[in-house]
Amino acid sequence: MYSLVGAREIMQNLVVLTSAEGATPHTFPELRRAYRALLLATPRRELGEDPSFVGDGDELAELVRGFDLPQRQGDGATPAPAWRLEKAVSGWRHLRQQDEALGTIAATVVGTVFVTGADWAGSMSDHKHIGTVWLMPGRSWHMAEVTEAYVHELTHTLLFLDERRYGHFLPGSANVRVRSAIRQDDREYPGVVHSMLVAAELLDWRVRHHIPDEACRRLHGPTAALRMRAAEAHEQIVAEDRRHNLLTPRMRELVERAGHTLYAPAQA
Template identity: 70%
Template sequence: MAMVRDGWQRLQEQDEGLGAIAATVVDTVFVTGADWLGSMSEAAHVGTLWIMPGRNWQPEEVVEAYLHELTHTLLFLDERRYGHFLPAASEVRVRSAIRQDVREYPAVVHSALVAAELLDWRDRRRTPDSSCSRLHGPTPELTARAQHAHSQVMNEDQHKNLLTPRMRELIEQAGERIYAGSAR
């Protein structure tokens, strides 16, 4: 629990603007005993996050867990307002940037957006891989997975028209950040 509290405080301190947004949209953070470690949020329970860090996690990894779930939460809210996917999207399966497994297209779109946020966060803070690689992997590996997921998302949308204009705009912006980071 102390790690979860510390991670929240670090997020607030490292980016005051994002911290203020997080404080506005996150209502509940809970920690439970579980057989697996990680984090989770759900569209049906916007504002509730589950964070379960491993005992060997670095403080920055807890911050990344919050950033990961906050990205999902903000996307859930944005989707309620603007819509993100056309009905056929749930029928398509591609490989995720985060979990690295084959998942529903909307989940992989989210994974590419989460990866873009994580990479941008690491880049702006010059976070060394030694302090953040357990949860989302080393930066070069995360970058490669993000590029692959982004490419799949864009290709599927070009062939099947799966995204609304709003999500297409978000995923294009994420792609610019994913590929710009690898050029540095």
């Protein structure tokens, strides 16, 4: 989303969504307060720059109960080890240092990051819990990979918000299955569209920040392979939309813009 439409349009989405529930916010602090009161799944208690990082206690147990976590051994509310929580915090700070505009957006739309002691690595967000991110850095992850996990989940979050404003998918889209750009498994069409847009965002991030494969290949794979998988997913998405009319004009526009990201570098 960020590389496709820019920070200004993303913030305009927030203004429109918060205005639909009451008075239009006219300053950035007003916008942040309105967003957190009306749209954030887990409201923040204060207007700090960073999200709440939760790694233990009753709050962690509550987040785990409410989040649709993958069913894997150890996914319960086991307290996060100190090294994992430290990686989550450091990755967030690195994101904000690397890109000031994206960091400001992240600080606005993400209210809670929770980390558990589960025995696997990855990340997750959910449209039912906008602004909450489950982040699970691996012990061997480089800082670039922790940051990519945030870019990944932030892209989902911004898409959830954009969909609230415009709508993204037409009836019947969930009945179509295509291959994912990230996991490479057969998934419902809307999920694959999200995965392709996430891949396009990650590719743009890597190019802009000159990130080598050795710094980021554990989480999303080498850049060339990620680009190939994303391009294949893009082709399927476009073909199925032409066949069945699955996308709204807004999402069709986003898919088209992502195609420029995926194909233009290879043609240069």
